[in-house]
Amino acid sequence: MPDAAQINRSLGTIRTELEYLASSGVLSPPQFQSIQAQLPQPNGQPSPYVDPKYVSGGNQFNxxxxxxxxxxxxxxxxxxxxxxxxxxxxxxxxxxxxxxxxxxxxxxxxxxxxxxxxx
Structure with a gap:
């Protein structure tokens, strides 16, 4: 089992990089929010978030x-x-x-x- 502290540190790094990309204008606010919502929660618990445009399966990239x-x-x-x-x-x-x-x-x-x- 991975160490919870390492998981939280990695998630913090990812969030910091995403914030930088958002503040630089590379990510739009909806993109930033969508990616943030899909990240695992503290201690590596998977996020229950599923982007609504993929729920039906019709928009999946093939x-x-x-x-x-x-x-x-x-x-x-x-x-x-x-x-x-x-x-x-x-x-x-x-x-x-x-x-x-x-x-x-x-x-x-x-x-x-x-x-x-x-x-």
Whole structure:
């Protein structure tokens, strides 16, 4: 069994980092609140919180479906499709950039390249 003091220290570190991201404007207030609510409570007790948009299961991100769509040259998920960057941006906004960064190198590279072009 993990040490409760270590768990609380780790949770404190995570909360401090989330507060920094929120105060820097990287996380919106709803994102910050949602992430905070999903963290385990003191002494490692799991949070009973479930984000309402995932309760029905209808909004869950399906990487297999996106991979299948990316194979179709007529679908905006395909990296060579003219509307791919617009599609990827909307998807990033809808699911959160973390989900997109984890979904595949193509999406992540597109988002990073778009961001780098702005600087």
């Amino acid at each position: 990487p297999a479906l996106v991979a299948q769509q990316a194979q179709d040259p007529n679908h905006p998920a395909n990296p060579n499709h003219p509307k791919h960057h617009e599609w990827a941006g909307k998807l990033a906004h809808k699911f959160g950039n973390a989900a997109i960064m984890g979904a595949g190198a193509t999406f992540g590279a597109d988002l990073v390249n778009d961001a780098m072009r702005k600087f």
